[in-house]
Amino acid sequence: MKRTIITTAVAGLALVSLTGCGGAAPTTSNGSGSSESPNGGSAGSATELTIWNWGDADEAAAAYTDDVKAAFAEMHPDVTVKIVNQPFDQYYTLLGSAIEAGTGPDLALYNGGTQIKSRASSLVPITDEIADLKDQLAGWPAFEEGGETYSAPTFLQGFPIYYNKALFEEAGLDADQPPQTWDELSSACQAILDKTDASCFALGNKEGLGIEFFLSGFGSGIFTPEEYDAWIDGERDWTSEHATQVLQMWADSSADGWYNDGANSTAMFNDSFDLFSAGDAAMVIGLMSGTAHWKQFDDFLGDDLGFMMPPTTNDGTTIALPAEGGIGYGILNEGKKDLGVDWIRATVDHDALAAYSLAGGQITSDTTITLDTDIASANEIVAELPGSKPLLHTALGADELDLLHRLGQQLLNGDVTVDDATAQLAAAKG
Template sequence: MKRRIAITAVVGITALALTGCGGASPSGSSGGSGSSDKLVIWNWGDADDAAAAYTEEVTAAFNEVHPDVEVEIVNQPFDQYYTLLGSAVEAGTGPDIALFNGGTQLKSRADSLVPVTEELADLEDTLAGWPAFQAGGETYSAPTFLQGFPIYFNKALFEQAGLDADNPPKTWDELSAACTAIVDKTDASCFALGNKEGLGIEFFLSGFGSGIFTPDEYDAWIDGDRDWTSEHAKQALQLWADSSADGWYNEGANSTAMFNDSFDLFSAGSSAMVIGLMSGTAHWKQFDEFLGDDLGFMMPVTINDGTTLALPAEGGIGYAVLNEDKKDLGVDWIKATVDHDALANYSLAGGQITSDTTIELDTDIESANDIVSELPGSKPLLHTALTAEELDLLHRLGQQLLGGEVTVDDAAAQLAASEG
């Protein structure tokens, strides 16, 4: 029998710091769409049929309000998306509206965006995940879906390694012992990892962060008060390096693409665990298609005393307005993206955990229900509080730490220096 579980608001997300500045000039983004009967929108395309259906529903909801406005959606490659967008905005040929990842990617570009704080105020009580789209006291987008870093595991491989699949590791020592057993007793790696783009350390830091930092340290980090040379920040870097040295990952992790090669390793049963996502791709529904009842979800593990484990989750993606001349149309497009019916349909068809707190997740997939049950105590993603420059540096150092090419002390010093 399927369980219906209401997706409650993510209370812990409200600790996210509001940084940056707002206000965009009309000339910053024209996209060649000076006419009021056309709206040019950039995104990185639809991943599958469910995503395409969602886009069609959003467009239809928008056209109910603006039947005479032509919507032109331009799909850009994700690996070049922000570079292309930045160049277009600088040249004055950017779109009217663009899709953004919440957190760093949006906040670092707030000065190119049009604030829509008052226009979206009526949605505040319905949607969760707002802080990822706010900066300098202004709101720039509405969260469509929640994003986070759940840890998934393969129950069959756990049992093959002699582990209790109903009681996954709860401490770092237990996790280390489990990885040793998996590597020794199965043909699988302990964790699937793709670090060709340097993204692995983002998943590791945010995925395990609540077990490393105390609640006060965690909140201070999100608020921008962090010290990479502190004991626990260096410990996070050390554990990342140690996990590689201890053989947790698949061979060639630094040359394996995260999307989607590493996640395919987990789906195929070549790795026992993975820090995945809960919306978009590499999520519970996608993994369930391959693993079925063998798919499990586990919380971060306790590493230090005085920590409080929390699911890392926050607002995932949302559209923002770049052309002030099209602000009214842009606001209506944003509202269409959080249309209740469109989100509800996509939540099950596409594996999304939506921002709409009134939508119920109707599924018998255990991992999905377990994730939803942890949302009220969730915390923002640690890596999205970093600046774009700091994040780029973290990616490079994460690759070097994985390969033993830099010491933890040196990496911590470089990151601390990047904070200014």
């Protein structure tokens, strides 16, 4: 029997952002499907709106984009929308170069948290213009900086831990009782490595994103609630016992063989997630919306798909699902602010989001939308949303996050010590 998920319970969550999510598409199209210049540009006429994003991950995402275009067209039937898809792995570099050269788009898609907050100075605030949406949507803190709002959240995002029940059973583990402590998780990983041909966790770290999934995915079981909240508020100390412990756990899990071969040369999106879908890894820290989420994994694993909360590592911790706001469009062209606001409104159109939630498996920001599904992991994820906590990595500055990515790759290979990594991160935090 299907159960109906109601997202109203998450309306009061303190939500921030996601990094590293989204598919890449090298092609570009306007509203009629014709090719456009990859450089975008905001010098077009007032009846044109140039928008950058990183493309549609699948047919459901493409249908959502079409619905957004249709909602915008109802408000502005004479405006031509030109959507330019840029590759995600180069997206922010290309966007920064275009903005500096004065050829940036009118609007651009941003991950919430670090990615949009660190670029707030280049964006047009829309605090008053979308104030009427505040009570309807969850996830606003992801797109707020310095008292101003720069976008509206489209989806809720987070880092659930998924597992393959069939592989658990093959390893002699209880598939209905996933590990609840770090020691139990370590024992489970050893059993999986000993008794199956799968890796314990699927990992793609070519872009260096693995350690941010690790930090945010396991963080609530490592840091006390006071440490966690201080971290989110910017009061973090990389030399503290538990911050150093995160880096040590990351290095140790690699040394213990938890991950697939060649993790540092494997793309996270979507090669590592394909390993999990194919049954080549027993667990993965995935997403709850966008891509690599419960609906996509269910297509491959069906009833074998399980969801588990972060394990408890230290005493005095409070386990919480890491979840925040997701993605949203920011306005770069002051001269087209009104059109930009209406595009942002179209992206959170109730009917567009509702259709995408059903077809694409998204957990939307619109708290009035229900999600009707019989996928157990989706129900379990939503049940944990009221007690969720923001993603730890999104509180980091952009340079600090880039350094964490590089050090994460080096730690995975044993090319840097935990002490050296701690010292570098502490210096970057300043």
